[in-house]
Amino acid sequence: MSAGLLQVEQLERTFGGLRAVDGASFAVRPGEVHGLIGPNGAGKTTVINLVSGLLAPTGGEIVLEGRPIHGLPPHDIAGRGVARTFQNIRLFPELTARDNVLVGQHRRRRPSLAARMLLLRSAREEERQAGERAAALLTQVGLSERVAERARNLSYGEQRRVEIARALASEPRLLLLDEPTAGMNPVEVQAVAALIRQVASGGRSVLLVEHNVRLVMDVCHRITVLNFGRVIAEGTPAEVSRDPAVIAAYLGNPK
Amino acid sequence: MEWLQETYATYQSTLAYIGLNGLLALSVYTTLSCGQLALGNAGFAAIGAYAATLLTMKAGAPFGLSLLLGALLPALVAVPLGLPVFRIRGVFLAIATIGFGEVVRIGLVNWEYVNGAQGIVAIPQKASVGLVWICLAGALFVLSRIRGSKWGFALEAIREDEPAARTMGIHTARYKLAMLVLGAALAGLAGGLEAHFTFMVAPNGFSFGRVVDMLVFAVVGGAGAFYGPAIGAAFLTLLPEVLREVSPHLGIEPGPLRMLVNGLVLLAVILFLPQGLVSLPAWWRERLASRRSA
Numbered sequence: 001m002s003a004g005l006l007q008v009e010q011l012e013r014t015f016g017g018l019r020a021v022d023g024a025s026f027a028v029r030p031g032e033v034h035g036l037i038g039p040n041g042a043g044k045t046t047v048i049n050l051v052s053g054l055l056a057p058t059g060g061e062i063v064l065e066g067r068p069i070h071g072l073p074p075h076d077i078a079g080r081g082v083a084r085t086f087q088n089i090r091l092f093p094e095l096t097a098r099d100n101v102l103v104g105q106h107r108r109r110r111p112s113l114a115a116r117m118l119l120l121r122s123a124r125e126e127e128r129q130a131g132e133r134a135a136a137l138l139t140q141v142g143l144s145e146r147v148a149e150r151a152r153n154l155s156y157g158e159q160r161r162v163e164i165a166r167a168l169a170s171e172p173r174l175l176l177l178d179e180p181t182a183g184m185n186p187v188e189v190q191a192v193a194a195l196i197r198q199v200a201s202g203g204r205s206v207l208l209v210e211h212n213v214r215l216v217m218d219v220c221h222r223i224t225v226l227n228f229g230r231v232i233a234e235g236t237p238a239e240v241s242r243d244p245a246v247i248a249a250y251l252g253n254p255k
Numbered sequence: 256m257e258w259l260q261e262t263y264a265t266y267q268s269t270l271a272y273i274g275l276n277g278l279l280a281l282s283v284y285t286t287l288s289c290g291q292l293a294l295g296n297a298g299f300a301a302i303g304a305y306a307a308t309l310l311t312m313k314a315g316a317p318f319g320l321s322l323l324l325g326a327l328l329p330a331l332v333a334v335p336l337g338l339p340v341f342r343i344r345g346v347f348l349a350i351a352t353i354g355f356g357e358v359v360r361i362g363l364v365n366w367e368y369v370n371g372a373q374g375i376v377a378i379p380q381k382a383s384v385g386l387v388w389i390c391l392a393g394a395l396f397v398l399s400r401i402r403g404s405k406w407g408f409a410l411e412a413i414r415e416d417e418p419a420a421r422t423m424g425i426h427t428a429r430y431k432l433a434m435l436v437l438g439a440a441l442a443g444l445a446g447g448l449e450a451h452f453t454f455m456v457a458p459n460g461f462s463f464g465r466v467v468d469m470l471v472f473a474v475v476g477g478a479g480a481f482y483g484p485a486i487g488a489a490f491l492t493l494l495p496e497v498l499r500e501v502s503p504h505l506g507i508e509p510g511p512l513r514m515l516v517n518g519l520v521l522l523a524v525i526l527f528l529p530q531g532l533v534s535l536p537a538w539w540r541e542r543l544a545s546r547r548s549a
Contacts, residue, residue, distance in 0.1 A: 078424035090419040092415035103411075
């Protein structure tokens with residue numbers, strides 16, 4: 001287990017009698033866009049929740065840069081360079097787009113409270129820089145006009161893009177995207193595809209859960225296919241799309 | 256000049272209570288600002304009041320030191336209380352912390368050294384109105400500096416969506432505990448000041464009703480802004496004074512009238528101004544704008 005940035009080994013998570021993830025293993029390499037696909041209920045979002053620490057696995061291992069992270073609380077995992085978005089958007093609705101991204105910078109920002117209490121200029125300077133970084137990230141996702149808008153007033157597609165900006169704000173080594181283009185129009189999907197490529201070209205890894213097959217084929221270097229919590233195929237987009245097990249899982253077995 | 260002195264003498268107690276209630280309302284606000292309904296503050300205020308009183312009267316400590324330790328002790332108590340109770344949330348957290356407050360009160364009732372239910376009287380009056388207001392100003396300053404800092408954003412994130420905040424790397428348990436400790440210190444400070452202003456402390460001054468008052472101050476004033484609870488406290492502390500003047504003309508006793516109006520104010524705020532009195536200007540602007548466009 002050397003090449004992987006993220007190494008998932010025999011991962012297992014049960015909910016009562018349901019085995020949502022059932023012994024899945026895969027690895028995400030540095031700088032790779034890794035697709036995680038499968039029919040509804042295959043366990044994709046559960047895997048994201050396990051890697052980000054919102055759920056604890058009932059078995060198996062999750063190793064990030066050689067160190068096990070399974071069972072750690074989410075804030076520790078975030079501190080090790082994992083950021084995520086949510087399938088059911090979870091922005092902070094009453095905060096502005098900019099302030100959402102500022103929250104995303106939490107781990108990167110220097111503490112400024114003592115300096116603020118003493119009314120020092122260094123605190124204001126740090127806040128100005130953080131604000132500028134937030135604005136720059138929102139510009140990067142094409143929302144420079146919406147910086148001061150409350151998250152709840154943004155359109156669906158805009159909210160998804162703020163979530164991506166918020167996740168990027170922590171400068172993660174591994175970005176977990178859970179259906180980032182759901183509900184987006186084709187133009188917005190293209191913009192997200194470009195953004196994902198840009199993130200990966202900067203040396204970061206992306207684990208992408210997505211139903212838009214064209215996007216997955218387009219941006220992923222490698223793909224893991226899940227069905228009933230098990231890995232049924234893995235490989236390049238071309239290999240996976242030819243795999244009979246994958247075709248059977250999506251379309252049913254030919255008689 | 257004489258008139259001014261007379262007025263001050265008459266309303267000195269009201270002015271002090273605007274400040275004391277402001278501090279207590281802010282002590283509830285600290286945890287509300289990160290979405291936690293913790294209601295142990297009557298207990299914290301009691302610990303602060305008794306600690307400061309005993310230090311002044313039994314140990315002969317200087318007043319400043321008594322006040323400081325009266326704020327510090329409840330803050331220390333908040334740590335072992337907060338560690339387990341923040342595992343629960345919502346109404347269960349409220350119940351558990353109310354339970355803490357009641358334990359403190361009943362403990363004091365049964366503690367003979369401090370005269371049980373009768374409490375301690377003849378405490379030297381060392382707290383002035385000015386000092387109370389300086390403490391309130393200090394508390395408002397601290398809270399205003401938290402807002403907009405990395406800390407402040409973490410608190411808002413926890414209030415809005417705690418699991419999402421955790422995935423941003425925010426150690427939510429630590430922030431919630433810090434705000435409980437800060438609230439406990441503010442309540443303890445208010446308790447110590449009150450004891451040295453009214454010459455007396457007694458356990459029944461720190462009953463469940465007291466923490467409900469604090470919460471009502473915060474809700475009526477508005478818990479969305481750090482200064483809202485202080486405004487709510489000022490408004491609801493002044494209201495009985497106004498009613499006392501009005502009640503003879505209405506032919507209603509001041510006591511029942513106060514209860515009635517307090518209840519109506521609370522109901523009206525919850526129904527029509529859920530963001531509290533501090534949202535009144537914005538609400539008014541909106542109304543004007545919509546009338547103009549109509």
